[in-house]
Amino acid sequence: MKHYTILLLLFFMSLLFTGNAIELREGYWEGELKLIGNKVLPFIFSVNQDQKITIINAEESVLMKESILKNDSLQYYFSSFPNFLIFKVESEKRISGSFVNPDRKNEFARIDFNGKYFGKEQPKFCGNMKNKIDGKWQVLFDPDTEHNFPAIGIFNQEKNKVTGTFLTETGDFRFLSGSFKNNKLMLSSFDGAHVFLFTATLKNDTLRGEFISGSGYKTNWIGSKNENFKLENPDSLTYMVKDNFSFNFKTVEGEDYNYPNKELQNKVVIVQILGTWCPNCLDETMFYKDLYAEYKDLGLEIIAVAYERPESFEDKVKRINRFTQNKEVNYPILVGGDASKEECSKDFDMLNNISSFPTSIFINKYGEVVKIHTGFNGPGTGKIYTDYKRKTKELIERLLKE
The missing domain is CATH 2.40.160.90 (Porin)
Known part of the structure; x- marks a missing residue:
């Protein structure tokens, strides 16, 4: 009995030690x-x-x-x-x-x-820098290949700490932070989905460096200051090529959902194409949550269609339900196909193509498509984000008054 008691005591002590x-x-x-x-x-x-x-x-x-x-x-x-x-x-x-x-x-x-x-205290940046990289930069990723694409770098510098982001024609790289020391720039993002590392050296007023995403992608980039540089208008990239906008998808309960339908007659509608795996889609969803809460009683409806990475319908539903519950999404999300722009483009073949997740289609009370917005520039873009929210609200209010 004594031997048993000692063993039991040692067992509980091991649990306590393991927990600590x-x-x-x-x-x-x-x-x-x-x-x-x-x-x-x-x-x-x-x-x-x-x-x-x-x-x-x-x-x-x-x-x-x-x-x-x-x-x-x-x-x-x-x-x-x-x-x-x-x-x-x-x-x-x-x-x-x-x-x-x-x-x-x-x-x-x-x-x-x-x-x-x-x-106990968060690491801080210090030091004063001779050179500063504040401002707007004209950037080209993959500059020496046919796959090159333009971007805008927006950087804010305080001492040797740098924050900002890159805007592309289909969305932003979200929140970036890092340092600028001895003419060397380092910016990174780790938000649960993105694993981004940007490095560059400033020489002759030009930034040249590398962009690494995760453990499997690497490319070069080049940038120069240009306050006047602009990207293509994200409202011009996706457009209608057929007269009628319609679709049929399953709800998370497995029921058919058709658009247009009687419930949405005389309603202003936003159709949001997204993926729950997509950080830019998350940023847009958080904005749409507030937008829907503000204008739902006045006649706004938002219908989302999610393209997901799991293969089975059941696993796609689990991802959508998890996203809806964790983020308290207050409008319905339908089940699309796989997380593929090609598959999405086939489903929405009345559009020229789907080039980005997310993409939003704005429809007036008469069922007419009045705007299609490709991508999303979120809160990491600062004034660009707040201006877009303001203009979107103005559009919704105008459509509701028609």
Whole structure:
């Protein structure tokens, strides 16, 4: 009996020790994701007294869901995406782990990282720089290939800290932050979906560098200051090539949904084409949530169609329901096909093509398409985002009064 009691006591002590061993120290941590070419992407996250983790992504705070204990590691899931982080505590001030994207079935599904404890206060930037890169930059990605595409770099610099983003014709790269030291620029983003690292060297008023996405994509880019440079109007990229706008998809309950229908007669309608895996779609959805709440009683309806990565209808529904519940989406999301612009373009063959997720079609009370907006520039673009929200509200109000 005495022997049994000792064993039982040792068992409970081992549980207690194990629980303490995998607990992350409260405060700020610095992590480094290991990318291709021996490059690393730095990120900062905080741990509070309840072991809740928040990733600091420039001006964005990404609060992760509760942890799950798996063997000797902790798994933290992102609330907006199916991706998750695995943490393994090496010591009180050292961790290792992986960022896992379950939709990728190859060597790119997992990106390893290391981390170290920083302290109770968030790391700060300091120093005054002789050269500054504030302002608007005309940028070309893939400059030496036929796949090159233009962008606008918008950078804000305070001491050696740089924040900003890149705008393309189909959306922005969301929140970026980093540093500019000794004429070398480093910007990064890690938000649960994007794993972006931009580096460049400033020489003769020109930035030349690399863009790395995740562990499998790398290209070059070049930029020069140009306050007057403009991209193609995102309202001109997608347009009608047939007279009638109509579609048929399944609801998440498996019922047929046809557009147009009687319920939407004399309504102003936005048809949102998105994917729950898409960060720009998330930004647009958060705006549409507020828009719908403000104008629903006046006659606005929003119908979304989601193109998802899982293969089966049931798994697509799970992704949509998860997204709707986590983000408290207040308008219906229908089940589209696979996460493919080609498949989406076939479904919406009354349009010239679908070149971006998201794409939004604005329809007046008479069933006429009055505007098609390709892509979405979110809150990381600052005034561009606030101006777009204002102009969209003005459009909705005008259509409701017709």
